[in-house]
Amino acid sequence: MQTVAAALDRLGELAASPTVARLAAAFEAGGHELALVGGPVRDAFLGRPVSDLDFTTDATPDEILAIVKPIAEAHWDIGRAFGTIGAKIAGETVEITTYRADSYDGASRKPEVVFGSSLEGDLTRRDFTVNALALRLPQLTLVDPSGGVEDLVAGVLRTPATPEQSFGDDPLRMLRAARFSSQLGFTLDDDTRAAMSTLAGAIERISAERVRDELSKLLLTGSPRGGIRLLVESGLAERVLPELPALSLEIDEHHHHKDVYEHSLTVLDQAIDYEVSRGNLDSPDLIVRLAALLHDIGKPATRRLEPGGVVSFHHHDVVGAKLARKRLRDLRFDNDTIAAVSRLIELHLRFFGYADAAWSDSAVRRYVRDAGEQLERLHILTRADVTTRNRRKADRLGFAYDDLEARIAVLAEEEELAAVRPELDGQQIMALLDVPPGPVVGEAYRFLLELRLDEGPIGADAAAERLRAWWAARGPAA
Incomplete structure (x- = not known):
């Protein structure tokens, strides 16, 4: 964990990069707010490499496109329905998203997209306080409405809103809690951990594809063991990967085996x-x-x-x-x-x-x-x-x-x-045995493969001789 001053210095260097500086100037000229948000800001405090550049703005998707088109080498709007526009600027890929205020209706597997009106409001709807950090551009003002910096220092995962509200809005955040606990080496605060157990059943509202992606991200962390334990202990694994908790077999005093x-x-x-x-x-x-x-x-x-x-x-x-x-x-x-x-x-x-x-x-x-x-x-x-x-x-x-x-x-x-494969192919087998395509060719191929595995390479001539002997012993009408 870096000091606040050191983190702000890193963020200042990032803001001076061609990509960020060009974006910040373009949005300011267009009369719109822009902030670097989430993971890049968090990782600057943690001393981790900053890879993905995520931004948020009060501009609508159409307005974002109008601003980035003149300065981008490429742009795409595949996430437009969710308020996100992607672009490549000064050789780097960026994503810019309109302030959001997502919520679930309690039944749908996808969030209802509602655009927000302020940066602070956007941050308080995010998953965890350590991800609810932003740097206003070009002013270089740190925005931290939920105490994310303090939680970074303490190594704690906590939701900006109550965990019941946060996980109720998007139950996938419970899986993200497990992933971030492994990825960052953080612990969950007691209320967040308790809510995961209470609301575990809500994960069934989430599509299998989103669950798959989050489980994969957890497994791809440097040390996924802690996050997996959290899934099992909270009851979430019982809902998404029930074979895992089932491995905790009862061990009686007479029969012993490893856990x-x-x-x-x-x-x-x-x-x-x-x-x-x-x-x-x-x-x-x-x-x-x-x-x-x-x-x-x-x-x-x-x-x-x-x-x-x-x-x-x-x-x-x-x-x-x-x-x-x-x-x-x-x-x-x-x-x-x-x-x-x-x-x-x-x-x-x-x-x-x-x-x-x-x-x-x-x-x-x-x-x-x-x-x-x-x-x-x-x-x-x-x-x-x-x-x-x-x-x-x-x-x-x-x-x-x-x-x-x-x-x-x-x-x-x-x-x-x-x-490893037979020394005669299908065409050669058919020519040698004078048979048309059919099951017998596959049978002969398997014979030659077993021969190859048993004895190693013996040469095409010897393989042909052995195949003729096999054919004669088998009999064409067999």
């Missing part, structure tokens, strides 16, 4: 560490983090109490993959993300057999083939899934996975393993 909920949070933490340290993915990676958080959601449905105090979760990988696919589909995630996350969950146990007995080259090839494009993410998830406090066991698993990755690298160099 699956705590284990999942630890796996998420460790997956983030691997994601960053390995450096093979663009970080943050949403697919890795979703898979880490959800990898054991099949356990509640498969939990069995066995004789001798053992708890089993047979096939929880397969069940979990199905549950994840359904939940992510309900949250309107895209098909590629759904497929990737569910595949990782389905495969996350595959490695543990390797630690007990080294695999053949054939088994290693199958591991790579089945992972496909998700291989690096599977490496991360599998390593992160080792949370045992038994150092000898953890080291044994770590060394085993090091060995597996080394073997994959060697085989990949020898065989172009990432693109």
Whole structure:
């Protein structure tokens, strides 16, 4: 947290930049107010990088367009219905929004847009006091009607209005509270936390797409664990991601197993560490983090109490993959993300057999083939899934996975393993067997693929000879 003087100096430097200075001059010349608002002002106080430039004004969307057109390289009005105009000015992208006074009618999934008349009124309708800060331009006057600077110093999230009113106006703000608690490392004040629990059911008024976006932003923070805990403890997770609180399985005195909920949070933490340290993915990676958080959601449905105090979760990988696919589909995630996350969950146990007995080259090839494009993410998830406090066991698993990755690298160099495919394609199969397109071609292709996985590259001539032998043994009429 920077001092007020240091933050104002940073904001002064920002206001002097070509983009902000040009905008401020244009709005002043047009007889309208303009203020830098929200995240950029907050981050100046926190010493964080300022990326997005958000402005607010008393000008209507039409008036905003008239002001920015002469000075913008490009402009767009996709958010016009909500009072927002976007533009690119002096090489930077900005958004300018008319003063707002949104409210919900208690039933609609979208806010009713009502334009406001003052900067102070606009700020008091925002989600949290730390985001209800503005810098009037070009005067460089800080506007803080709700004590946001004091809350920044204290590291507290609090709503400008009562939390009941704020969350009633937009229930999505409860999810934003969880996200900002992780993103900023802040705690919620008692009234705000209590209101989240009381009003948790109101989140069902919010569209799945908005919930999805906010959950994704939470997972993409540097340390999402605290925000996830807040969702579970408030009851919000029960409404938007019920598989998560279900991981808190009852543990009786006779049957012992690790706390699956705590284990999942630890796996998420460790997956983030691997994601960053390995450096093979663009970080943050949403697919890795979703898979880490959800990898054991099949356990509640498969939990069995066995004789001798053992708890089993047979096939929880397969069940979990199905549950994840359904939940992510309900949250309107895209098909590629759904497929990737569910595949990782389905495969996350595959490695543990390797630690007990080294695999053949054939088994290693199958591991790579089945992972496909998700291989690096599977490496991360599998390593992160080792949370045992038994150092000898953890080291044994770590060394085993090091060995597996080394073997994959060697085989990949020898065989172009990432693109394992039969040495004859469909056209060659049809010509060799003198068959038309149909199921038999797929059957032959699978035979050749298994041959390739079992024995590695044997050459097209040898593959053709083996295919003829398979065909003769199978019989065309089979």
